Amino acid sequence: MQASIRLERDPAVQYLLRIGDTCLILGQRLAEWCGHAPILEEDIALTNMALDLVGQARALLTHAGRIEGQGHDEDQLAFLRDERNYFNVTMVELPRGDFAFTVLRNAMVATLLKLLWERLADSNDAELAAIAGKAVKEARYHQQHAADWVVRLGDGTAESRRRTEGALKQLWLYTAEWFESDPIDEQARASGLGPRWAELREPWQAEMAAILDDATLAMPADCAFRSTGRSGLHSEHMGYILTTMQHLQRSFPGGVW
Amino acid sequence: MDNPKEPTAATPAAEWPLWEIFVRSRAGLDHKHCGSLHAADPKMAIQLARDVYTRRQEGSSIWVVRSDQIVASDPGDKGMYFDPMEDKVYRHPTFYQLPDAVDHM
Numbered sequence A: 001m002q003a004s005i006r007l008e009r010d011p012a013v014q015y016l017l018r019i020g021d022t023c024l025i026l027g028q029r030l031a032e033w034c035g036h037a038p039i040l041e042e043d044i045a046l047t048n049m050a051l052d053l054v055g056q057a058r059a060l061l062t063h064a065g066r067i068e069g070q071g072h073d074e075d076q077l078a079f080l081r082d083e084r085n086y087f088n089v090t091m092v093e094l095p096r097g098d099f100a101f102t103v104l105r106n107a108m109v110a111t112l113l114k115l116l117w118e119r120l121a122d123s124n125d126a127e128l129a130a131i132a133g134k135a136v137k138e139a140r141y142h143q144q145h146a147a148d149w150v151v152r153l154g155d156g157t158a159e160s161r162r163r164t165e166g167a168l169k170q171l172w173l174y175t176a177e178w179f180e181s182d183p184i185d186e187q188a189r190a191s192g193l194g195p196r197w198a199e200l201r202e203p204w205q206a207e208m209a210a211i212l213d214d215a216t217l218a219m220p221a222d223c224a225f226r227s228t229g230r231s232g233l234h235s236e237h238m239g240y241i242l243t244t245m246q247h248l249q250r251s252f253p254g255g256v257w
Numbered sequence B: 001m002d003n004p005k006e007p008t009a010a011t012p013a014a015e016w017p018l019w020e021i022f023v024r025s026r027a028g029l030d031h032k033h034c035g036s037l038h039a040a041d042p043k044m045a046i047q048l049a050r051d052v053y054t055r056r057q058e059g060s061s062i063w064v065v066r067s068d069q070i071v072a073s074d075p076g077d078k079g080m081y082f083d084p085m086e087d088k089v090y091r092h093p094t095f096y097q098l099p100d101a102v103d104h105m
Helices: A011-031 A040-068 A074-079 A099-120 A126-154 A158-172 A183-191 A197-214 A238-251 B042-053 B075-087
Strands: B018-024 B032-038 B061-066
Touching: A011 A040, A011 A074, A011 A099, A011 A183, A011 A238, A040 A074, A040 A126, A040 B042, A074 A238, A099 A126, A099 A158, A099 A197, A126 A158, A126 A197, A126 B042, B018 B042, B032 B042, B042 B061
Parallel strands: none
Antiparallel strands: B018 B032, B018 B061
């Protein structure tokens, strides 16, 4: 059994891991659809996107490991941290739900990541800017693919609409966390590493409003609930997904393909 | 022509229509038929074709055509359409003596 690594809590590292872990955990959730999507073509599409996200996570975790300076590589960071050292947004760790839940979550997260990558392409960290330049193309497609499904299902049959509305109500609660500023964000902004996520709130809401409008769905009202995944405090679902992800690396330390 | 939205024996109401997919690998080359898939409308057909047929860098452009919009020759006409060409070797320009200076003919 491989013990956990101790993560150096550096603001720049945590800023990168918030994005990298969000990609990593959503990639893992999407991979759960492999063999289960409603049609074969969508099965391939979802797993393509899962692998895009894992690829983005690999680049970011590798880069975060270098900045951390403790010699941790992408595998150690992905598989050997304890739960509270993961900084993904809480939304991506929620169980995959039904297809409406999955495509709506994809649309919300892809819109966020697209806006983030667009800003990060101007980062004064050249490596991060290069990662962003490549990832933004993937995120644009993820957004278009997911948004199309949201429109089809929202403006579809009574059943698809009921499910999409239910997913919207549930998922919306977890978006407020994204746009809360904290010292990690402020420092990234000050150093030129990347934007405060709060700056993305307005464009994110505008793009989501357009998608929901096409889907004939009403944007839910803001609420007081705040999830805290970006600070390392996760929902009850996080432990289970980490157990699945980490099992192999913990049981067979250093195992590779 | 039949209304494409009307269910037919080939596309029952509960099933999405079939689309033929053509992919162009590089600018300047032609679109080549590479397969078919089911999709609800043209936009979905293009997206699914992107995910199914170009995921290993096969493409730079995609065409989709509804399979029921393709007009095909009748397999029963195969004999009179194509067999008479069997003994017309003179239609191949292989009997000319080419000057040595002409390459790549």
